[in-house]
Amino acid sequence: MKAGREELMEIVDVWGYSEEAQAKIRAILESEDPPPPHLFRYYGPLEGKGKVWQAERLFEETIGTTHALAVNSGTSALMSAVAAAGIGPGDEVIVPGYTFFASASIVVASRAIPVITEVNDSLNLDPEDVRRRLTPQTRAIIAVHMKGMPADMAEIMAIAAEHDLIVIEDVAQACGGSYGGKMLGTIGDLGAFSFDFYKVAQSGEGGFVATDDVFLNMRAQSWHDTAACWRPDRYAAERSEGELFCGENYRMSEMQGAVALVQVRKLSGYVSRLQAAKRKVRDRIEERDGFALRRRPDPAGDASTALVMFGPSPEGAMAIMAAMGERGVGAGGRFDQTVRDWHVYNFWEHILEQKTVTEEGCPFTCPYYQGTLPEYSPEMCPNTLDLLGRSIHLGVSEDWTDEDGERIADAINGAVAEVMG
Numbered sequence: 579m580k581a582g583r584e585e586l587m588e589i590v591d592v593w594g595y596s597e598e599a600q601a602k603i604r605a606i607l608e609s610e611d612p613p614p615p616h617l618f619r620y621y622g623p624l625e626g627k628g629k630v631w632q633a634e635r636l637f638e639e640t641i642g643t644t645h646a647l648a649v650n651s652g653t654s655a656l657m658s659a660v661a662a663a664g665i666g667p668g669d670e671v672i673v674p675g676y677t678f679f680a681s682a683s684i685v686v687a688s689r690a691i692p693v694i695t696e697v698n699d700s701l702n703l704d705p706e707d708v709r710r711r712l713t714p715q716t717r718a719i720i721a722v723h724m725k726g727m728p729a730d731m732a733e734i735m736a737i738a739a740e741h742d743l744i745v746i747e748d749v750a751q752a753c754g755g756s757y758g759g760k761m762l763g764t765i766g767d768l769g770a771f772s773f774d775f776y777k778v779a780q781s782g783e784g785g786f787v788a789t790d791d792v793f794l795n796m797r798a799q800s801w802h803d804t805a806a807c808w809r810p811d812r813y814a815a816e817r818s819e820g821e822l823f824c825g826e827n828y829r830m831s832e833m834q835g836a837v838a839l840v841q842v843r844k845l846s847g848y849v850s851r852l853q854a855a856k857r858k859v860r861d862r863i864e865e866r867d868g869f870a871l872r873r874r875p876d877p878a879g880d881a882s883t884a885l886v887m888f889g890p891s892p893e894g895a896m897a898i899m900a901a902m903g904e905r906g907v908g909a910g911g912r913f914d915q916t917v918r919d920w921h922v923y924n925f926w927e928h929i930l931e932q933k934t935v936t937e938e939g940c941p942f943t944c945p946y947y948q949g950t951l952p953e954y955s956p957e958m959c960p961n962t963l964d965l966l967g968r969s970i971h972l973g974v975s976e977d978w979t980d981e982d983g984e985r986i987a988d989a990i991n992g993a994v995a996e997v998m999g
């Protein structure tokens with residue numbers, strides 16, 4: 579059954595246009611009878627160079643990488659990156675204790691051991707704790723750039739070089755950010771991006787895997803398109819060792835590709851507006867003993883989706899948030915431990931309790947694993963819990979005017995003064 583006008587009208591309805599507008603669109607569409615659309619990314623009249631392909635090429639250009647592979651989610655991007663790097667049974671992978679659970683769950687799904695590691699005052703991986711948690715089994719580091727902020731990439735890359743580790747950047751929350759003049763996701767061996775609805779750029783669901791390495795790209799392609807195996811026109815020019823294996827299907831459809839293409843076009847402009855808006859508030863905030871802004875490992879590279887601050891204590895942070903609320907500025911915190919937050923490791927009971935999809939308990943019981951399992955417990959990263967407990971999070975809006983900046987900063991400074999004296 580061919581897709582046609584009715585399907586397109588259903589998509590128009592997703593955008594929520596009025597009945598009147600939809601009737602006009604329908605009338606215009608009825609005046610033409612084009613061939614059915616080709617929603618599968620490969621083949622078709624454009625010979626595979628449709629919306630997904632165009633989004634990939636534009637994404638490569640935008641972030642400065644030689645290969646970008648579109649996939650159907652950020653989780654798929656991470657899985658493809660891990661598969662491309664050949665990480666699996668017997669390997670340990672460093673993951674931060676503060677990230678969306680997907681960054682850790684894909685390690686277990688790949689049958690490797692996640693080593694949950696502290697974050698520092700950037701709320702991203704703490705390189706010192708990474709060093710402490712290295713073992714002979716460590717194979718890779720997943721460096722997550724949380725809430726728009728680049729991680730301490732110079733230190734992380736130095737550790738990786740010293741110990742011959744793979745670095746996968748999880749850029750789900752920081753697309754468009756940079757570090758040391760390089761776009762996030764192009765510093766490590768592979769970058770994994772999410773284009774789900776809540777992200778900087780979105781296509782409802784979607785994602786990209788970025789790499790400069792032709793072999794890793796080819797393996798990510800193989801993993802994401804299981805049935806294809808080897809297609810010389812799309813994959814590496816020649817069959818090489820390690821190219822063929824059984825994968826899954828994470829292909830992006832042309833509908834997601836069409837939206838992603840426009841979002842990539844808008845990305846730099848959007849991030850610049852977020853950065854300008856955040857500066858309007860951040861530059862006016864008065865730090866003091868016990869009240870600090872989140873550290874920026876590279877101020878110029880902050881994608882600026884959020885403004886994060888630290889109070890003197892969890893109770894102090896709650897009181898500051900309440901006082902901000904009274905001044906008309908709402909913020910969120912991490913103190914209420916009764917609210918399950920999948921971004922904080924102490925709620926990851928699947929890992930802490932080693933729950934696995936099959937009963938034999940792999941990877942935690944895997945005979946290929948020669949190491950000693952980390953001591954999984956809700957207390958294993960106390961600094962992370964301390965920092966998050968004291969943190970105050972405010973979403974940034976690209977629409978903030980100078981007046982908004984002044985009003986929000988006054989509310990924050992006033993709230994801090996009221997609570998801390």
Ligand SMILES: Cc1ncc(COP(=O)(O)O)c(C=O)c1O
Nearest residue numbers: 651652653678680750772773774
């Ligand atoms: C840091 C991080 N990594 C990975 C993901 C997974 O992305 P997706 O929802 O597209 O699968 C998310 C999404 O929330 C995320 O925030």
